[in-house]
Amino acid sequence: MNFLKFKNKKLFYESIAISKLANKIKTPFYLYSLGQLKFNFNNFKKVFKKISPIICFSVKSNSNLKLISELKKLGSGADVVSIGELKIALKAGISPKKIVFSGVGKTEEEIDFAIKKEILLINAESEAEIITINRIAKKNNKVIPVGIRINPNISGKTNKKISTGNKDNKFGVSMNTCLQIFNNQYDYEFIKFEAISVHIGSQIMEVNPFKKVLNALSEFNKKINQIGINLKYIDLGGGTGIPYSDDEKNFNLKNTLILFSISKK
Numbered sequence: 001m002n003f004l005k006f007k008n009k010k011l012f013y014e015s016i017a018i019s020k021l022a023n024k025i026k027t028p029f030y031l032y033s034l035g036q037l038k039f040n041f042n043n044f045k046k047v048f049k050k051i052s053p054i055i056c057f058s059v060k061s062n063s064n065l066k067l068i069s070e071l072k073k074l075g076s077g078a079d080v081v082s083i084g085e086l087k088i089a090l091k092a093g094i095s096p097k098k099i100v101f102s103g104v105g106k107t108e109e110e111i112d113f114a115i116k117k118e119i120l121l122i123n124a125e126s127e128a129e130i131i132t133i134n135r136i137a138k139k140n141n142k143v144i145p146v147g148i149r150i151n152p153n154i155s156g157k158t159n160k161k162i163s164t165g166n167k168d169n170k171f172g173v174s175m176n177t178c179l180q181i182f183n184n185q186y187d188y189e190f191i192k193f194e195a196i197s198v199h200i201g202s203q204i205m206e207v208n209p210f211k212k213v214l215n216a217l218s219e220f221n222k223k224i225n226q227i228g229i230n231l232k233y234i235d236l237g238g239g240t241g242i243p244y245s246d247d248e249k250n251f252n253l254k255n256t257l258i259l260f261s262i263s264k265k
Helices: 018-024 034-047 065-073 083-091 108-117 127-140 175-183 208-225 253-264
Strands: 004-007 010-013 056-058 077-080 099-101 121-124 144-149 191-199 233-237
Touching: 010 018, 034 065, 034 253, 065 083, 077 083, 083 099, 083 108, 099 108, 108 121, 108 127, 121 127, 121 191, 121 233, 127 144, 127 175, 127 191, 175 191, 175 208, 191 208, 208 233
Parallel strands: 056 077, 077 099, 099 121, 121 144, 144 191, 191 233
Antiparallel strands: 004 010
16 A cells, blocks of 8 residues: 555645645655555565564664654564664664674674663674674673574676675575584574574565575584574564565565475475
C-alpha cells in the first residue's frame, strides 16, 4: 500500500495535502507517514511470523528519534553502527536486548559502552576487533554475546558502489578465517559466539542472492556444529530494494520466507 497519492492533481500523504504543509512549514522539509511506517513494518512482521525473527531497524537509514520511538511501539529492535545511534535507540525506549551493534571502526569507548548496556550482540568485523572486545569485556568482568560478520563472496546483484558481499569489498572475514576463529574459541574467555552476520549490499531487487547466501551459511553452520559452535542467530543483512520506476516490481518478501523455511530443514 502506498500512502503517497495524487488527488485532483494535488499530492497527498495520507489525508494531508503536501501543498498545505508547504505553506505552513519552511521548505525543504522531511515528511514521514506514520501510516506508511506501520504498514511496512507490520507487513514485514506478518510475512516472517513463522520464523519469529528479531526485526532490527537500521538506525543509520534514519535516526529521527520520534520515528524510532514509533518503531519501538511496533516491536522493532535496532541495528546501530555508532555510540550516537546506540544512545538514540536507548532513548527511544528500545530494549538493549533488541539492539545489535554492527559496523566497522568501533572505538574502544563504543565497545565499552555497548558492553555496559548489555545489548543483544556486538558484530565483530575482524579477528583484531574480537581480541579488543575480549580485552574490554575482561575489564568489565562480563562474558558477552558476539557475532562475526562473514564476507560470503556473493554478489547482491546491485550497484557496485553499494555492494558489500564480494571478496573485493573490505567488510567482514572470509568463512575460512571465521572457522579458524571458532576453532580458537577458548582463547576468548569473555566472549560467547552467538551469531554470524552477513550483509551483501543495498537496493537488492532479486531473491536469488539471498538464496545463495542462505545455502552457503547452511553448509557453514554444519561445519561449525562439529567443533561445538551452536549459534542462536543468523543476522541476515542486505537491503531489499524499492522500485524507483513504474517498470520495476516490489521485492517479494514471501519468496525470502520460503528460502528461510528450506534452510531450516
